[in-house]
Amino acid sequence: MLYTTKAFFDPVAGSALVAVARASGKMRLISFNLLSFLRIPLPMPRPLIAITHIAAMQANLAAARKAVPGARTWAVVKADAYGHGLAHATKAFDGADGLSLVEFDRAAQLRELGWEKPIMMMQGMFDVADIEHLVRYDLQPVIHHVEQCRMLEATPVTRPLAVHLKINTGMNRLGLMPSQVSDIFQRLASLPAVRSVSLMTHFANADSNGTMPDVAAQIAAFQRATAGLDAEISLSNSAATLLQPQVRSDWIRPGVMLYGGAPGAQSALSLGLQPAMTLQSRVIATQSLRAGDSVGYGSLFIADRPMRIGIVACGYADGYPRLASTGTPVLLNGVRTRILGRVSMDMLNIDLSPVPNADVGSEVTLWGEGLPIDEVAAHAGTIGYELMCGVAPRVRREVRD
């Protein structure tokens, strides 16, 4: 059997990564720490770590399946599985029927990691040259624009593709207008380059009732646009999966719920979801403030009494939101306390008062187990999605089963 190997060395982490590719195209990644192998002492890393919880992702996938019995599942893994790591996602979502993302290089990586089930490209091809990649890796493009239909019509392929026709039912982002659907469906279905056409749309407000277009209006538009077409349909994101049980969808497309994030205002815990990422660090310094003393840039927090504060190794360059202001919760040795003043690039400041024996080395959970990511996000005027996707490359990663 033929093998090709490539080796990479990361001088910062001291890691060597060897990629061994078989002639069949399958690839194995072997990673080992060269410096520790050579018994060269490593510098202590920053105490900040993002932990991916595989069991939580598996439980959340099971919750999605249970919410819509009989439906098949596209597990959405774009943006590096919402920041949790694509390789971990292939393991955790082994039970999904397909994976869905937007990045071509990452789709190829899924195949190299051994994922053999369907892969949906949720924005389809961006250029006619992408069709070659669709064919090579057997990727299923979403066709949301007539131009993509023309690309398929103009390009002979060696293996026909399964495609998904996306309809704009009111969100006005991607999708063909309802009046175009019948024509484009027939054109796609008659192409030698296409082996199947399914139908999909995306909800704008499945997490809230009363905001237009609501789910009922979008479903009505979808039904009108697709009347008489015989095809599988895919409608539901996380919000619709959890909160709109009346929606019938042959395939669901849950994303954020698989990672333990809430798709709307209701808490993840009340929806039965488990956090799939814990961001954890430690106190690296303490200060004793007198009444009237301030902390950090801009002196945004001023003590009204003598108090001890802790400085934590985590800042906005790690992906922690700078807009999280005084009062944003953190867990200190498992006890809730709050952020004080402005988050800086590599540090943030917390109130040690609820844990009098806290000191340098005390453990701080920024979000995750015991502290919902959505709650932290709300304090920074954003959503859990953004925080989980935004953890910076410099943050160390760990995975737990």
Ligand SMILES: Cc1ncc(COP(=O)(O)O)c(C=O)c1O
């Ligand atoms: C077309 C489509 N389907 C499904 C999803 C998953 O959405 P959520 O993470 O809210 O479940 C997304 C996410 O943006 C999407 O764009």
